[in-house]
Amino acid sequence: MGSGSNNGSSIKLVTGDGGYILEDVPHFSDYIDDLPTYPNPLQSNPAYSVVKQYFVHMDDTVPQKVVVHKNSPRGIHFRRAGPRQKVYFEPDDVHACIVTCGGLCPGLNTVIREIVCGLNYMYGATRILGIDGGYRGFYSKNTINLTTRVVNDIHKRGGTILGTSRGGHDTSKIVDSIQDRNINQVYIIGGDGTQKGAAVIYQEIRRRGLKVAVAGIPKTIDNDIPVIDKSFGFDTAVEEAQRAINAAHVEAESCENCIGLVKLMGRNSGFIAMYATLASRDVDCCLIPESPFYLEGKGGLFEYIEKRLKENGHMVIVVAEGAGQELVSESLQSMNQQDASGNKLLQDIGFWLSQKIKEYFAKPNKLPINLKYIDPTYMIRAIPSNASDNVYCTLLAQSAVHGAMAGYTGFTVGLVNGRQTYIPFERVTEKQNKVVITDRMWARLLSSTNQPSFISTKEPCHSHEESPAQPLDGEIFKEEVMTNGDISASVP
Numbered sequence: 433m434g435s436g437s438n439n440g441s442s443i444k445l446v447t448g449d450g451g452y453i454l455e456d457v458p459h460f461s462d463y464i465d466d467l468p469t470y471p472n473p474l475q476s477n478p479a480y481s482v483v484k485q486y487f488v489h490m491d492d493t494v495p496q497k498v499v500v501h502k503n504s505p506r507g508i509h510f511r512r513a514g515p516r517q518k519v520y521f522e523p524d525d526v527h528a529c530i531v532t533c534g535g536l537c538p539g540l541n542t543v544i545r546e547i548v549c550g551l552n553y554m555y556g557a558t559r560i561l562g563i564d565g566g567y568r569g570f571y572s573k574n575t576i577n578l579t580t581r582v583v584n585d586i587h588k589r590g591g592t593i594l595g596t597s598r599g600g601h602d603t604s605k606i607v608d609s610i611q612d613r614n615i616n617q618v619y620i621i622g623g624d625g626t627q628k629g630a631a632v633i634y635q636e637i638r639r640r641g642l643k644v645a646v647a648g649i650p651k652t653i654d655n656d657i658p659v660i661d662k663s664f665g666f667d668t669a670v671e672e673a674q675r676a677i678n679a680a681h682v683e684a685e686s687c688e689n690c691i692g693l694v695k696l697m698g699r700n701s702g703f704i705a706m707y708a709t710l711a712s713r714d715v716d717c718c719l720i721p722e723s724p725f726y727l728e729g730k731g732g733l734f735e736y737i738e739k740r741l742k743e744n745g746h747m748v749i750v751v752a753e754g755a756g757q758e759l760v761s762e763s764l765q766s767m768n769q770q771d772a773s774g775n776k777l778l779q780d781i782g783f784w785l786s787q788k789i790k791e792y793f794a795k796p797n798k799l800p801i802n803l804k805y806i807d808p809t810y811m812i813r814a815i816p817s818n819a820s821d822n823v824y825c826t827l828l829a830q831s832a833v834h835g836a837m838a839g840y841t842g843f844t845v846g847l848v849n850g851r852q853t854y855i856p857f858e859r860v861t862e863k864q865n866k867v868v869i870t871d872r873m874w875a876r877l878l879s880s881t882n883q884p885s886f887i888s889t890k891e892p893c894h895s896h897e898e899s900p901a902q903p904l905d906g907e908i909f910k911e912e913v914m915t916n917g918d919i920s921a922s923v924p
């Protein structure tokens with residue numbers, strides 16, 4: 433076994449036989465000497481002490497890649513999440529806080545609830561503060577006392593009882609507030625931006641030599657966080673999107689030459705649109721940011737709509753909000769506006785597309801059409817999480833609590849190949865997860881909708897700089913298949 437850190441990266445690397453690499457997460461002992469440890473109170477907890485091997489072995493790790501060839505190196509692993517024999521906090525020492533940042537997502541309240549209940553019921557820790565309204569709440573708002581009583585029913589509600597915001601990340605003010613309040617466990621729930629913010633908070637805490645654990649719980653309705661199998665709330669959102677698609681289908685079927693158009697969320701990644709389409713089977717065309725499309729001419733959207741209406745008398749189109757942004761900018765003046773976090777504000781592709789389709793079919797000799805536009809974007813993320821997401825949120829929250837109690841810090845919890853793990857912040861913030869349009873999942877979608885691929889007949893309307901060329905089976909590349917359908921490739 434060897435250890436060190438990667439070139440140009442701060443990740444703790446441990447190497448082993450057969451090309452084994454552990455991308456480890458930081459621990460208090462990396463920068464604070466001689467900290468006392470205590471036996472894990474779960475050892476005498478009647479619920480857990482009956483579970484054989486309840487504690488995670490210190491050497492347990494989870495491979496990032498489970499599809500391997502006989503000569504493949506063992507590759508990258510992440511530390512397995514779960515309770516450890518020794519903890520770094522006594523129950524009365526713990527002073528935790530929880531913050532939620534970025535957009536809403538089903539399951540936020542469940543994660544908050546389960547952090548509070550996990551700390552209390554598993555570790556006897558009761559001092560837990562809620563930070564009001566995202567990062568800026570650390571230095572501009574009063575805190576909220578979170579007890580098991582306060583959080584008891586919150587998982588049945590959508591949104592976040594703590595409130596959320598974009599922007600306002602002032603690292604020194606946030607860490608000053610953590611230090612002034614004697615907080616020693618910080619649970620940060622949010623998307624890619626939030627995890628970047630959590631990484632700098634961790635670095636500043638470490639620079640100040642504080643015994644404060646920083647744990648991230650990845651949240652995003654867009655499912656754009658890399659490495660992890662999928663983000664919580666995604667399933668719930670896809671399920672809710674079905675209702676809108678179903679309504680569009682019922683409307684479209686009910687009158688002649690009718691088009692039902694549904695806009696779904698997905699700023700840079702079209703996972704919601706893709707999964708909702710695959711699940712529904714009523715969709716004739718799914719447009720996502722990763723797959724450029726065009727309207728006019730051979731192989732274009734209008735030609736396909738005409739064909740489908742002639743064949744079927746109706747059709748359903750699903751468009752992700754980030755799709756075709758270049759097309760919209762070409763015809764409307766692009767304003768290049770950003771939100772408070774610096775995310776590009778999108779033009780309304782759904783409304784624009786509705787207008788364009790109506791204009792096209794209003795021309796002489798074209799089919800007279802009816803178009804029903806449904807925009808359920810905020811509805812799919814403002815609902816409570818479904819049963820499966822509730823369980824998933826519980827496991828994520830408990831994993832975060834176990835990690836912080838065991839002295840790990842600077843980590844994001846995440847499901848990797850079905851196992852709970854601790855992942856270094858850098859791994860989940862270095863890129864965004866996207867639908868790979870040369871992957872089998874997108875091929876499945878194309879074959880289910882029969883839509884044109886919009887590839888090759890015309891120059892793409894926008895480039896693919898961010899997504900590397902993805903090889904299919906049989907090429908000389910190794911491929912890394914994630915359960916969310918992503919494939920990332922590297923030369924052997």
Ligand SMILES: Nc1ncnc2c1ncn2[C@@H]1O[C@H](COP(=O)(O)OP(=O)(O)OP(=O)(O)O)[C@@H](O)[C@H]1O
Pocket residue numbers: 533534535536566567568597598599600601622623624625626627628629630632651652653654772773775
């Ligand atoms: N590079 C960064 N460094 C520090 N803080 C950041 C960074 N990027 C974003 N943040 C902060 O993280 C918070 C959330 O970011 P953002 O609004 O991009 O949402 P997100 O976490 O990506 O969630 P989502 O995109 O799923 O809604 C904001 O308060 C923002 O200021």
Ligand SMILES: O=P(O)(O)OC[C@H]1O[C@](O)(CO)[C@@H](O)[C@@H]1O
Pocket residue numbers: 534535536598623652653654697698699753771813
């Ligand atoms: O709440 P806001 O700022 O309008 O956020 C909208 C964005 O947030 C997301 O839901 C991600 O959280 C995107 O899908 C969407 O573009």
Ligand SMILES: [Mg+2]
Pocket residue numbers: 534623624625
């Ligand atoms: Mg984001």
